[in-house]
Amino acid sequence: xxxxxxxxxxxxxxxxxxxxxxxxxxxxxxxxxxxxxxxxxxxxxxxxxxxxxxxxxxxxxxxxxxxxxxxxxxxxxxxxxxxxxxxxxxxxxxxxxxxxxxxxxxxxxxxxxxxxxxxxxxxxxxxxxxxxxxxxxxxxxxxxxxxxxxxxxxxxxxxxxxxxxxxxxxxxxxxxxxxxxxxxxxxxxxxx
Amino acid sequence: xxxxxxxxxxxxxxxxxxxxxxxxxxxxxxxxxxxxxxxxxxxxxxxxxxxxxxxxxxxxxxxxxxxxxxxxxxxxxxxxxxxxxxxxxxxxxxxxxxxxxxxxxxxxxxxxxxxxxxxxxxxxxxxxxxxxxxxxxxxxxxxxxxxxxxxxxxxxxxxxxxxxxxxxxxxxxxxxxxxxxxxxxxxxxxxxxxxxxxxxxxxxxxxxxxxxxxxxxxxxxxxxxxxxxxxxxxxxxxxxxxxxxxxxxxxxxxxxxxxxxxx
Numbered sequence: 225x226x227x228x229x230x231x232x233x234x235x236x237x238x239x240x241x242x243x244x245x246x247x248x249x250x251x252x253x254x255x256x257x258x259x260x261x262x263x264x265x266x267x268x269x270x271x272x273x274x275x276x277x278x279x280x281x282x283x284x285x286x287x288x289x290x291x292x293x294x295x296x297x298x299x300x301x302x303x304x305x306x307x308x309x310x311x312x313x314x315x316x317x318x319x320x321x322x323x324x325x326x327x328x329x330x331x332x333x334x335x336x337x338x339x340x341x342x343x344x345x346x347x348x349x350x351x352x353x354x355x356x357x358x359x360x361x362x363x364x365x366x367x368x369x370x371x372x373x374x375x376x377x378x379x380x381x382x383x384x385x386x387x388x389x390x391x392x393x394x395x396x397x398x399x400x401x402x403x404x405x406x407x408x409x410x411x412x413x414x415x416x
Numbered sequence: 417x418x419x420x421x422x423x424x425x426x427x428x429x430x431x432x433x434x435x436x437x438x439x440x441x442x443x444x445x446x447x448x449x450x451x452x453x454x455x456x457x458x459x460x461x462x463x464x465x466x467x468x469x470x471x472x473x474x475x476x477x478x479x480x481x482x483x484x485x486x487x488x489x490x491x492x493x494x495x496x497x498x499x500x501x502x503x504x505x506x507x508x509x510x511x512x513x514x515x516x517x518x519x520x521x522x523x524x525x526x527x528x529x530x531x532x533x534x535x536x537x538x539x540x541x542x543x544x545x546x547x548x549x550x551x552x553x554x555x556x557x558x559x560x561x562x563x564x565x566x567x568x569x570x571x572x573x574x575x576x577x578x579x580x581x582x583x584x585x586x587x588x589x590x591x592x593x594x595x596x597x598x599x600x601x602x603x604x605x606x607x608x609x610x611x612x613x614x615x616x617x618x619x620x621x622x623x624x625x626x627x628x629x630x631x632x633x634x635x636x637x638x639x640x641x642x643x644x645x646x647x648x649x650x651x652x653x654x655x656x657x658x659x660x661x662x663x664x665x666x667x668x669x670x671x672x673x674x675x676x677x678x679x
Binding site: 342345346347348349351352368371372375376379380384386388389390391392393406408409410411412413414 | 432433434435450451452453454455456457458502503517518519520521523525526533534535537538539541542543545546548549551552557558559560561562
């Protein structure tokens with residue numbers, strides 16, 4: 225299913241899981257990583273309360289930080305249960321102790337800081353570097369290349385779009401045009 | 417079709433791009449500042465629009481529109497490789513603030529009887545998109561073609577005394593009109609500050625919607641921030657504000673400098 229047909233929460237969950245895998249592969253190889261089912265539970269608890277994917281990802285990460293931080297402040301590890309099957313504990317294998325929980329919390333905080341940098345605005349090259357760091361070199365490069373290829377193709381075919389209110393172009397170009405977008409008239413950049 | 421007035425352009429811009437504010441207007445010239453964010457980076461952009469270029473006895477050769485990026489500056493070496501930015505007019509403009517070449521004037525892709533919001537803004541977004549990609553990769557993928565050399569700003573169609581007098585009267589009248597708009601009368605250097613497309617001092621961004629006293633204070637601070645403007649004066653910026661008796665007149669050189677900077 226193309227990404228733009230999925231809910232923001234589902235894409236956010238996939239991104240968080242990908243980031244978690246890379247973070248633990250790179251820096252905490254010997255540690256058990258937070259289980260996917262727990263991450264999915266947290267995302268589902270707070271799903272789709274935002275308007276954009278970036279907002280959703282930032283919000284979900286912030287909620288996880290708040291939950292783990294609150295538990296850590298009380299010197300306890302989180303305990304969560306499957307809402308449809310209360311005897312099924314989602315945290316039976318992770319976290320083993322406060323230290324393990326703190327590792328994930330610190331990683332989440334670094335993740336949130338990078339997301340906020342993206343939110344505030346950085347040049348394309350810097351954006352690609354941050355995405356590579358968070359989600360892996362190849363997916364980030366493919367994403368940026370795909371993004372630009374779409375816009376180059378749209379421009380060549382005279383099918384470009386823009387959004388006046390935000391001064392931006394639709395993220396997926398003509399592949400998924402939001403209602404607020406308008407067709408960009410053809411033009412020929414000039415100059416030396 | 418006659419060019420649209422500054423007011424007509426501003427009405428559509430305010431309605432559809434609330435980010436853009438008219439920061440200076442004298443009837444025949446309008447200056448807007450606003451922000452655009454094509455991908456992830458936010459750019460502060462200035463648009464100068466001349467609603468009138470033909471005057472009694474002379475023609476202003478400035479283009480009808482001039483788009484520059486105020487922040488972050490896009491020149492002179494945005495990639496750090498020595499390559500200048502692509503598809504800009506660099507000659508005649510400060511290296512850090514070249515005019516963007518967003519369309520081909522030879523193909524008449526935009527005319528002044530068309531709205532800025534319908535074409536100039538979308539093309540600026542598009543230009544910034546491809547510029548940002550060029551900065552990241554060194555490849556310009558926005559298409560286009562390259563031009564000939566620069567042009568002078570003012571074209572005198574007659575050099576007799578009567579024409580020169582007419583031009584002087586016009587400049588004085590416009591100087592007064594602009595002075596009334598911004599609430600201050602001083603030298604052509606202040607005109608420069610108000611119409612500065614070439615050097616955008618940050619404190620000038622908020623001229624709209626303030627009282628004349630505030631405007632005067634801000635413009636004074638602009639002069640303090642802009643030693644370049646007074647650099648031609650060997651005595652520094654103080655001499656840039658001429659004696660009261662001469663404060664209402666502009667020399668040809670001053671007018672040319674001011675207008676050229678505005679576009």
